[in-house]
């Protein structure tokens with residue numbers, strides 16, 4: 466049953482162009498709170514409430530966070546005070562609210578968070594059974610996921626593309642890459658290298674003379690570690706994303722995650738080898754990124770490995 470919560474709507478008016486929101490230390494509690502789905506994204510939960518109460522989602526959010534700029538902002542950057550205010554309004558505790566957000570994600574790993582849902586788990590979607598807007602789970606935005614963190618089913622491309630990944634032989638390595646990035650992004654745990662940074666490095670352009678293909682293309686370091694990637698990118702005329710935005714479509718993602726796993730397993734010497742495949746300014750940029758990544762690690766200093774090139 467959907468109903469209009471007139472009191473809430475009346476307190477957030479735009480008719481005169483001036484938003485009037487009561488300045489409360491803690492906002493009023495909603496009379497009806499919808500149970501969140503497992504792994505549901507905070508903005509999705511708020512959106513479902515907004516539909517239930519028949520108010521715009523941002524207006525509902527601003528009832529307790531009057532300075533918030535967007536629903537995405539509450540997913541990505543949620544302070545303790547904001548979490549407490551949202552928790553009070555939705556009659557839950559702040560820890561639950563934080564778990565639904567992405568505010569725990571390591572800042573560098575936020576590059577791997579998509580702006581919109583890219584994928585979904587068919588098994589979990591069948592269990593949703595909710596009216597109103599389609600719920601969104603956290604994992605639908607995570608650009609390093611291949612499998613559902615709840616039930617471990619393989620995720621499905623949100624565009625309903627049925628392409629099986631051509632990198633099936635790399636599936637075990639790809640799952641290991643997923644684990645490495647997940648440990649770093651969600652829990653801040655990493656070994657000698659940042660797997661998120663390794664993913665970026667693998668998307669850097671390399672010397673085209675190192676590609677064993679007759680056709681030309683924009684070849685990335687990824688093709689050095691996962692050789693099949695070069696031909697697939699060229700044959701499908703794919704423009705891979707830049708290192709600044711290292712989110713690959715689901716069917717190509719196993720290649721990048723497997724590459725991350727292989728480099729992580731091989732150790733710093735592999736970075737030296739990869740560096741030898743780059744020319745020009747990209748080589749300098751690669752060196753800078755690697756130096757920054759390794760200098761932030763508390764373990765043995767492997768920088769000298771890169772200074773011979």
Ligand SMILES: [Zn+2]
Nearest residue numbers: 586589613616
């Ligand atoms: Zn699932």
